[in-house]
Amino acid sequence: MPDATTIGLFERRLIELGCPGRRLSASVRELEDHYQDLVEAALTEGCGDREAEVRAAAQLGHPVVLAENLVMGLRQASWWGRHPIIGFCLCPLFSLAVIWLACLGVLVGIGWFWGWLLGPAYAFDESSMTAFQSNSVAFEGLASPLMLSIETVSALVLTTGFCWLAWRAALGWKWIVATCAACALACLVFYVSVQPQNLTIGLRWHQPHWPLALIPVAVAVMVIWRQRTMAGILPPLPAAPHPTLPAPRALRERWGVWLRMPTYWITTILVALLLLAVAMQTVQSRHYAAHRAQLKNQIWPAERAATLARLQARQQPDSGVHETTINMKLWINAPLEADELAGIPGKAKGNNLASLPTGVHVYAGVPFDVEGRLQLYGRSQFYKQPSWATLYKQQQWATQIKNIVVGGRCDRLQVLHGACDVLVSGQRLAGLVLHYTDGSSAEIPIVGGEDVLGWWGPIYDTDSSWDRNPTAAGTELAWAGSNPSIQKHAPDLSLRLYRSAFDNPHPDLEIASIDYVSGLKHASPFLLGLTLETKNP
Amino acid sequence: MRKTNPNFLNGVPELLMLKLLSRRPMYGYEIVKALQAESGEAFTFGEGCVYPYLHHLEREKLVVSQRQEVNGRSRNYYELSPKGHQRLEALSADWNRVAAGISMLLGGQHA
Numbered sequence: 318m319p320d321a322t323t324i325g326l327f328e329r330r331l332i333e334l335g336c337p338g339r340r341l342s343a344s345v346r347e348l349e350d351h352y353q354d355l356v357e358a359a360l361t362e363g364c365g366d367r368e369a370e371v372r373a374a375a376q377l378g379h380p381v382v383l384a385e386n387l388v389m390g391l392r393q394a395s396w397w398g399r400h401p402i403i404g405f406c407l408c409p410l411f412s413l414a415v416i417w418l419a420c421l422g423v424l425v426g427i428g429w430f431w432g433w434l435l436g437p438a439y440a441f442d443e444s445s446m447t448a449f450q451s452n453s454v455a456f457e458g459l460a461s462p463l464m465l466s467i468e469t470v471s472a473l474v475l476t477t478g479f480c481w482l483a484w485r486a487a488l489g490w491k492w493i494v495a496t497c498a499a500c501a502l503a504c505l506v507f508y509v510s511v512q513p514q515n516l517t518i519g520l521r522w523h524q525p526h527w528p529l530a531l532i533p534v535a536v537a538v539m540v541i542w543r544q545r546t547m548a549g550i551l552p553p554l555p556a557a558p559h560p561t562l563p564a565p566r567a568l569r570e571r572w573g574v575w576l577r578m579p580t581y582w583i584t585t586i587l588v589a590l591l592l593l594a595v596a597m598q599t600v601q602s603r604h605y606a607a608h609r610a611q612l613k614n615q616i617w618p619a620e621r622a623a624t625l626a627r628l629q630a631r632q633q634p635d636s637g638v639h640e641t642t643i644n645m646k647l648w649i650n651a652p653l654e655a656d657e658l659a660g661i662p663g664k665a666k667g668n669n670l671a672s673l674p675t676g677v678h679v680y681a682g683v684p685f686d687v688e689g690r691l692q693l694y695g696r697s698q699f700y701k702q703p704s705w706a707t708l709y710k711q712q713q714w715a716t717q718i719k720n721i722v723v724g725g726r727c728d729r730l731q732v733l734h735g736a737c738d739v740l741v742s743g744q745r746l747a748g749l750v751l752h753y754t755d756g757s758s759a760e761i762p763i764v765g766g767e768d769v770l771g772w773w774g775p776i777y778d779t780d781s782s783w784d785r786n787p788t789a790a791g792t793e794l795a796w797a798g799s800n801p802s803i804q805k806h807a808p809d810l811s812l813r814l815y816r817s818a819f820d821n822p823h824p825d826l827e828i829a830s831i832d833y834v835s836g837l838k839h840a841s842p843f844l845l846g847l848t849l850e851t852k853n854p
Numbered sequence: 855m856r857k858t859n860p861n862f863l864n865g866v867p868e869l870l871m872l873k874l875l876s877r878r879p880m881y882g883y884e885i886v887k888a889l890q891a892e893s894g895e896a897f898t899f900g901e902g903c904v905y906p907y908l909h910h911l912e913r914e915k916l917v918v919s920q921r922q923e924v925n926g927r928s929r930n931y932y933e934l935s936p937k938g939h940q941r942l943e944a945l946s947a948d949w950n951r952v953a954a955g956i957s958m959l960l961g962g963q964h965a
Contacts, residue, residue, distance in 0.1 A: 350881065
């Protein structure tokens with residue numbers, strides 16, 4: 318019967334050092350066989366039972382040293398074992414994007430296979446892909462949960478993959494936990510954005526992905542728990558180190574090792590570069606902070622005051638035209654007090670136009686009867702909702718508001734309007750479809766960047782990275798204000814509404830009604846006032 | 855305390871084990887005993903040290919191991935693979951060349 322202490326110590330040390338399970342059991346069994354052979358040989362030579370065991374243990378060597386030699390051999394046998402810093406601290410940071418793309422590739426492959434299996438009607442070919450991408454509602458309805466699934470699967474593959482490599486290289490639980498930490502960091506900074514015809518993948522610290530990072534953290538916790546459980550079962554190691562264990566290396570020898578190991582050079586260079594980048598960033602940040610403080614405290618307040626004064630000066634009706642305001646109370650789908658994402662708790666609370674006065678008022682030289690908001694759907698509302706709302710409680714504004722009764726002729730149509738989240742210029746965000754009494758109709762497009770800018774934006778000019786002025790000649794800033802949400806999240810910005818003038822394509826015909834139709838782009842447009850303008854005879 | 859030159863002795867355990875295993879499949883204890891007996895007790899070490907070398911040879915696919923029951927005892931037997939035979943030939947040739955050189959030097963046969 319083998320000496321339980323010798324084998325127990327051997328097994329415990331193998332577990333501590335992270336010897337893979339199959340190799341561990343095989344090695345323990347092999348050592349037991351050898352021990353038994355030595356005991357039998359000693360007994361044959363006439364030794365007593367106890368003497369035979371002592372002699373066998375001495376001949377076998379110290380179990381701790383044997384275990385360490387065994388694991389060192391395993392570690393040196395693989396690239397991952399020889400270069401753990403590169404393999405398990407740096408590689409995970411860049412591997413998530415590759416795994417994500419691979420998962421997407423697998424998914425596309427399944428789509429192709431599905432089409433091939435079920436026939437041309439279900440084929441996932443170029444034309445069906447284009448149709449899918451151009452259907453924004455269908456695209457968003459599928460894209461968000463799909464991306465969430467791919468990200469989760471990628472994080473799982475990344476974590477389990479690197480943990481498996483560390484385990485296989487016999488690097489032990491500490492390296493497995495280290496690689497879990499690197500995987501968690503990769504999950505935090507991983508950024509992917511999927512839009513029709515546009516896929517962006519990268520790393521960024523802005524808006525870290527905390528839920529995804531919980532996957533590697535959970536794996537690390539499980540590894541630590543398992544290690545503690547295993548260590549608790551086996552006999553403890555002797556308190557003092559065994560005399561045959563190698564002594565710590567001298568400093569000079571350590572330098573020699575450093576020079577011979579590319580892993581150490583690369584790590585040192587990378588750490589030095591990282592520190593340099595942090596130092597440069599710190600210096601740059603200080604300069605930038607001083608500049609921003611000057612802008613915030615002196616320049617922007619003065620420019621804001623000047624803009625508000627200009628807006629106030631334009632609160633007189635323009636002469637030489639006759640204007641008829643349209644009361645749109647019957648078609649209002651959101652009061653001015655309604656938040657941008659009403660119904661979604663915790664999202665954009667207080668982000669509304671409650672500070673805009675109701676009734677007939679003059680904005681940018683044109684009177685408008687403002688009673689509330691005609692809010693149309695834009696994809697930004699979809700993205701801003703939390704995933705549970707996206708999946709289970711999708712709330713959308715109308716994609717069109719039809720039959721706004723007008724009943725009159727005009728040369729120009731004046732609108733007071735705005736839009737949430739105008740990111741791209743030149744897109745048709747909405748359209749005004751004019752239905753004439755003779756049955757004909759015409760559409761006036763409302764273009765982002767030209768006729769309207771995002772309702773959150775600056776009303777100052779200096780160092781403004783945002784679009785400041787719409788490019789269309791008939792559009793000007795009509796009103797600027799604030800709300801609790803903008804004060805909380807972006808106090809330097811203001812709410813902006815625009816007055817746009819559109820020529821009536823058929824001024825001689827009477828307009829019966831108007832449809833306000835969303836362009837189903839990212840931005841969510843809204844209409845506040847509508848006025849018919851005719852030149853004075 | 856006696857100092858050793860690890861670089862000088864690199865490859866020697868590998869050569870010895872491959873040579874022993876080229877004769878017949880053996881298990882760890884048997885290999886150690888054969889090493890001691892056939893080298894005239896020249897090699898003395900903790901007998902468990904043989905396993906890291908055997909596992910290394912196995913990873914390199916120079917030997918293959920198999921659990922076998924012989925005379926009522928189940929043991930892990932190691933056997934030389936075709937790749938191991940090639941490696942043994944190469945190592946033997948190298949060793950013979952080096953040993954001949956050392957013998958010439960120690961024997962004082964100068965040119």
